[in-house]
Amino acid sequence: MINIVIVSHSKHLADGVAELASQMLNPTHCQLAVAAGINDEEHAIGTDAVKIMTAIESLSQAQSIVVMMDLGSAILSAETAIELLDPELAEKVTLCSAPLVEGTLAAVVAASSGASLEKVIEEASNSLYPKKIQLGENFVQPKNDINAPVKIHGKEASWVVRNPHGLHVRPAATLVEVLSTFQADYQLVKGDRRINPLSLNQLSLIQIRQGDEITLIASGEQENEAIAAFLELARNGFGEELPSDSNTITLNGILAPVSQIKAPAFVWHEIELSPVENLSEPIDIDAQIGKLNFAIKSTLKALKQSANKASQKLGEHIGAIFNGHIMMLDDDELITSVIDRIKAEKISAQQSWSDEMQERTQMYCALTDPYLRARELDLRDLRNQVLYHLQDKTRPSFTPSQPAILVAKELFPSTLIQLVDSQLVGIALAKGDSRSHSAIIAAEMRLPMLVNLGSALLKVTESQKLKLDTNKGELVIEPIML
Incomplete structure (x- = not known):
């Protein structure tokens, strides 16, 4: 376990950082304490060594x-x-030079994942990296940066x-x-960023938004065919239906009332x-x-089953979500990075995989585009x-044995797709x-x-009666009858 102390001149600031960090905290691996301000009502700003x-x-x-x-x-x-500490306890303490807010959040995420002390310090020290990317500042690339x-x-x-x-x-x-x-090498350019467009992870992290100009460079035996296919795909919205450029007519109406859904709670804990x-x-x-390669192969097999199920039950556009997961996972750049960690740090496949994905998740969490930021769940x-x-x-x-409203802290896509044919009637997270x-x-x-x-919501118990109304954005939890 690696615990973290937040030291600030302002108690309000430290409490705010602690509140943010607690949203990402796994108390099994990390706990927090705050030491902020001084005991002087008129001049409360300061730090106290005894605190x-x-x-x-x-x-x-x-x-x-x-x-x-x-x-x-x-x-x-x-x-x-x-x-002032007992020498044995003092040996456990490391002072970290990272910025307080970003560094604390990064350190908590890393510590909560079971990372080593060195990894926690590294994550905290590199915590300004995503912000610097977004603001276009010059900086020294951390070793785990996307290869340019x-x-x-x-x-x-x-x-x-x-x-x-x-x-x-x-x-x-x-x-x-x-x-x-196509038989070709590629680069995709957006502004001053240049990435490999065959990596879904890299495509996501450069945040290509509506109105952005992108340039595809293709070099190789089928470069002409690749460019032609790119332009055709782009004209067709990259597989998405785009708003019409013609004289679109929009009609405004009044929302008809929707009856509330009443059902017992089905409590699920996403592990x-x-x-x-x-x-x-x-x-x-x-x-x-070898363990890593086997685990990835097994996961890809399960993802293909999920993609097929989603396509058959809900449509190709939902199957595409899991096909996207397959591409994210079956990514040479990602797998190579995990293997390099195993070799360089002499750590297990579990630790290396967890550390790598935790870092990439942090990058997604730091994106400014809310739509792309939501992909951290994936x-x-x-x-x-x-x-x-x-x-x-x-x-x-x-699977619920009766019509029920699923109650959970969060819900992964791979979990939800397994409930397609269940008696689920609503979800509350x-x-x-x-x-x-x-x-x-x-x-x-x-x-x-x-x-x-x-x-x-997490205080709701199994089979407790609920009323869910998405029009009001309201969940009514009925009291338990004793």
Whole structure:
């Protein structure tokens, strides 16, 4: 366990950072403490070495303790606090120079995933990286940055993207699928960013929005055919139906009342696995790579089954979501990066896979486009599915025995697709995003769904009676009759 102390001159600031971080906290692997402000009502801004010492001592059961600080004098107070500690406890403490807000969030995410102390510090130290990408600032690339390809020369074609949500996962996956059929090398350029368009992950991270101009460069035996296919695909919305440019008529009406859905709760806990290490045995690099490849192969097989089921039951456009997951996972750049971690850090396939996907998830969370940012759920879903295979565990299956409203903190797309033929009549989530693929699948299943209802939802018990009204955005929880 790696615990984190938040040190700030302002108690309000520290409490706010702690509140943000708690949304990502796995208390099994990480706990927080705040040491902020001073006990002076008139001059409450400042830091107190004794407060910091007390906060560290409250987390002493951890293997390591990371202290995050805001301003320079906070460092002096933290150093003084360490001098006041018992030497054995002081050995556990590391002061981190990362920015307080971004660094704390990154450190909490890494620590909650079971990462090593070195990894937690690295994640915190690199936490400004996504923001710098978005703002176009000059910076030294972290070692896990997307590899910037050397410029190639060949046939070129440019296009201004018309898709309302830009090239999100499904149209991006269609582009990858089309380009991969030709014998050619590619680069896709947006502004000063140059990426490999055969990587769905790279396509997503450069945030191609409506109105952006992109240029495809193709070089090779079938470069002409590839460019022609790209332009044809672009004209057809990259596989999406686009708004008509003609004189569209919009009619406004009055929403007819929709009756409330009343049903008992069916409580589901989406389990997110953490790496399980066997520290008593040395790491066999080749064996770990073999385990990784087998787990990815097994996950791809399951994803193909989900894609087929989604296409048959809900339509090709829903099947495309899982085909997008397949492309995300079956990505040479991703797999190579995970294998490189295993070799360089001499860690297990589980830890390497978890660390890599956690970093990529953070990149998605930092995107400014809310539609693309919602795809972080897909990455966590993929991370979890592969970990199940790496740990040789079977994912729990479930189905309500009567018409019910599913109640959960979150819901992965791969979980929801298994409920297509169930007696589910609605979904209520404590967290979630209306732009997520889970929400899109639920809409196609004709399931009323409310997201972001808050932690109070998690107090609902099995079979407790609920009334769900999507028009009002309201879930009524009836009291339990004793």
